[in-house]
Amino acid sequence: MSSLSYAAPTSVDDAVKLLAGASGLAKVLSGGTDLLVQLRSGRLKPELIVDTKKIPGIIGIREENGGFVIGAATPGAVVEAHPGLNAAWPGLVEALDLIGSTQVQGRCSLAGNLCNASPAADSVPALFAAGATAVIVGSKGKREVPVEQIPTGPGRTSLAKDEFIVEFRLPPRPARSGDAYLRFIPRTEMDIAVVGCGVNVTLDANGICTAARVALGAVSPTVILVPAAADVLIGHKLDADTLARLDAAAQAAAKPISDKRGTVEYRTKIAGVLARRTAAIAFDRANGIKNGKAH
Numbered sequence: 001m002s003s004l005s006y007a008a009p010t011s012v013d014d015a016v017k018l019l020a021g022a023s024g025l026a027k028v029l030s031g032g033t034d035l036l037v038q039l040r041s042g043r044l045k046p047e048l049i050v051d052t053k054k055i056p057g058i059i060g061i062r063e064e065n066g067g068f069v070i071g072a073a074t075p076g077a078v079v080e081a082h083p084g085l086n087a088a089w090p091g092l093v094e095a096l097d098l099i100g101s102t103q104v105q106g107r108c109s110l111a112g113n114l115c116n117a118s119p120a121a122d123s124v125p126a127l128f129a130a131g132a133t134a135v136i137v138g139s140k141g142k143r144e145v146p147v148e149q150i151p152t153g154p155g156r157t158s159l160a161k162d163e164f165i166v167e168f169r170l171p172p173r174p175a176r177s178g179d180a181y182l183r184f185i186p187r188t189e190m191d192i193a194v195v196g197c198g199v200n201v202t203l204d205a206n207g208i209c210t211a212a213r214v215a216l217g218a219v220s221p222t223v224i225l226v227p228a229a230a231d232v233l234i235g236h237k238l239d240a241d242t243l244a245r246l247d248a249a250a251q252a253a254a255k256p257i258s259d260k261r262g263t264v265e266y267r268t269k270i271a272g273v274l275a276r277r278t279a280a281i282a283f284d285r286a287n288g289i290k291n292g293k294a295h
């Protein structure tokens with residue numbers, strides 16, 4: 001029987017060396033709310049666990065060049081308590097806040113949610129919609145990529161064996177911008193999204209959309225960015241015609257599976273409804289309407 005080693009390095013270089021040197025499967029540990037469940041169930045049998053939480057800067061939030069930098073292992077509860085992030089990125093904060101329970105919130109991270117690579121991960125559509133980038137370190141140095149380039153399939157990412165994410169970068173926020181995330185679940189708490197939707201918009205002084213990003217979760221093998229849905233919004237106010245075209249674009253992009261949470265037809269229909277409702281909240285927020293209600 002192979003044994004499992006645990007290491008908690010205190011520098012990026014040491015963590016990369018450990019990952020690169022492992023002969024078998026090595027897994028990075030942030031909050032452990034996915035990884036520990038997978039270890040206990042026997043689904044994963046790594047040789048090495050590299051806990052990143054002792055690496056300086058990997059937990060924490062700072063403002064830089066007009067945007068925010070969130071350490072990869074920063075727990076959800078810390079993000080949710082940050083006034084600046086709540087003001088600038090309420091959609092991302094509410095998406096992270098939907099993960100699990102208070103106990104899970106004390107540990108769960110954006111990096112773990114993204115790299116667990118579940119198509120139904122809640123914070124990921126909001127991260128995609130925000131235009132966030134991930135700073136990745138590895139033996140070949142540092143690289144920064146748009147977050148949508150990281151998940152490649154259920155449980156799979158584009159990261160090399162010796163790579164891990166150290167931080168996420170959120171771009172500066174233009175005036176009249178707003179984001180939102182909604183998920184549909186059959187229960188009120190502690191369930192996995194049947195569909196999730198993140199929308200991020202910037203409006204001009206007349207309320208016309210000048211920039212948009214729309215992402216859908218749980219309707220494809222990975223969370224997806226839907227440029228056709230964003231194109232429907234750009235150049236328009238959120239009137240009945242735009243909402244109808246957004247609904248159609250979201251439904252067209254949805255390629256879900258049928259499972260116990262919903263059929264293909266049901267998920268496709270919900271994708272359109274959620275896109276409309278999420279866009280309505282994002283537009284309200286961009287227009288300065290707090291706690292915008294779904295139209």
Ligand SMILES: Cc1cc2nc3c(=O)[nH]c(=O)nc-3n(C[C@H](O)[C@H](O)[C@H](O)COP(=O)(O)OP(=O)(O)OC[C@H]3O[C@@H](n4cnc5c(N)ncnc54)[C@H](O)[C@@H]3O)c2cc1C
Nearest residue numbers: 028030031032033034035100109112113115121122164165
């Ligand atoms: C009771 C319960 C309820 C849950 N509810 C939800 C929910 O409602 N919505 C939801 O989306 N999820 C939910 N989850 C899943 C989980 O909490 C989230 O996916 C969480 O964000 C994972 O973060 P973590 O820091 O705990 O990840 P970890 O478990 O530490 O890691 C998860 C994966 O990411 C990799 N990883 C971690 N950090 C890095 C890094 N820095 N660089 C590269 N790879 C890395 C790990 O190797 C592992 O493969 C729930 C889990 C539990 C136990």
